[in-house]
Amino acid sequence: RTRSxxxxxxxxxxxxxxxxxxxFLPWMPTWASTVIAGLIAIAAVQxxxxxYILSQTWANIEEALFLVAIFVTISELNFAGAxxxxxxxxxxxxxxxxxxxxxxxGSAVFxxxxxxxxxxxxxxxxxxxxxxxxxxxLSALVGTALGGFVSPIASVQAVIMATVIRRVARVSFGxxxxxxxxxxxxxxxASLAILFAYHALGHPPVMPIPSQEMMTGSGLH
Numbered sequence: 001r002t003r004s005x006x007x008x009x010x011x012x013x014x015x016x017x018x019x020x021x022x023x024f025l026p027w028m029p030t031w032a033s034t035v036i037a038g039l040i041a042i043a044a045v046q047x048x049x050x051x052y053i054l055s056q057t058w059a060n061i062e063e064a065l066f067l068v069a070i071f072v073t074i075s076e077l078n079f080a081g082a083x084x085x086x087x088x089x090x091x092x093x094x095x096x097x098x099x100x101x102x103x104x105x106g107s108a109v110f111x112x113x114x115x116x117x118x119x120x121x122x123x124x125x126x127x128x129x130x131x132x133x134x135x136x137x138l139s140a141l142v143g144t145a146l147g148g149f150v151s152p153i154a155s156v157q158a159v160i161m162a163t164v165i166r167r168v169a170r171v172s173f174g175x176x177x178x179x180x181x182x183x184x185x186x187x188x189x190a191s192l193a194i195l196f197a198y199h200a201l202g203h204p205p206v207m208p209i210p211s212q213e214m215m216t217g218s219g220l221h
Contacts, residue, residue, distance in 0.1 A: 011040040022117070078122060087126035096132040097199045101192050103127070103136050104143040108188060111147025119144055134207045135199060142191050150184035151177070 018033030077083060090102050111119045127136040
């Protein structure tokens, strides 16, 4: 039972507002929206329910610490420019079709061990100035979706789901990976085949580079 429906509504609004703000403020950590909205939601429930939620959170502290280590590692690699160097090398590794395939496979792997939003942020900054950015964006979308499927640590929601499954079905992390990995490889191969066929047909069409389009529209050269 809730103590304040207004706080529940405020929690949802804060979550949406911060997620939208992150699109315009890339420096803002992606976990801020979840943490702030979660604290508001916890304040909205009855004290008994609140104590239960906090006790369950403490019981799952190992998963939380595991996530913190992953996010810190990804952030440090991004800050050091590792992803930028890797991305620039990838964008000049071969033809657009091969590059798109690499982006799809790479984003799938990275999204399996990092938050999908963070991976998409990095990829967006890399491909936005390339003439094939629309095709590369499609590759990244498919890849991040696949990465979220294969691993139970790709997002906060997936961690919650994995915890529930482990308690109810007694499925360990290793067994989860053994079950999902073959399906992930099948889907990855099928996605690459469809992506190459899609590119051979000329889709999606080459679009103006967003930065150049904005400069042209504003009269700047």
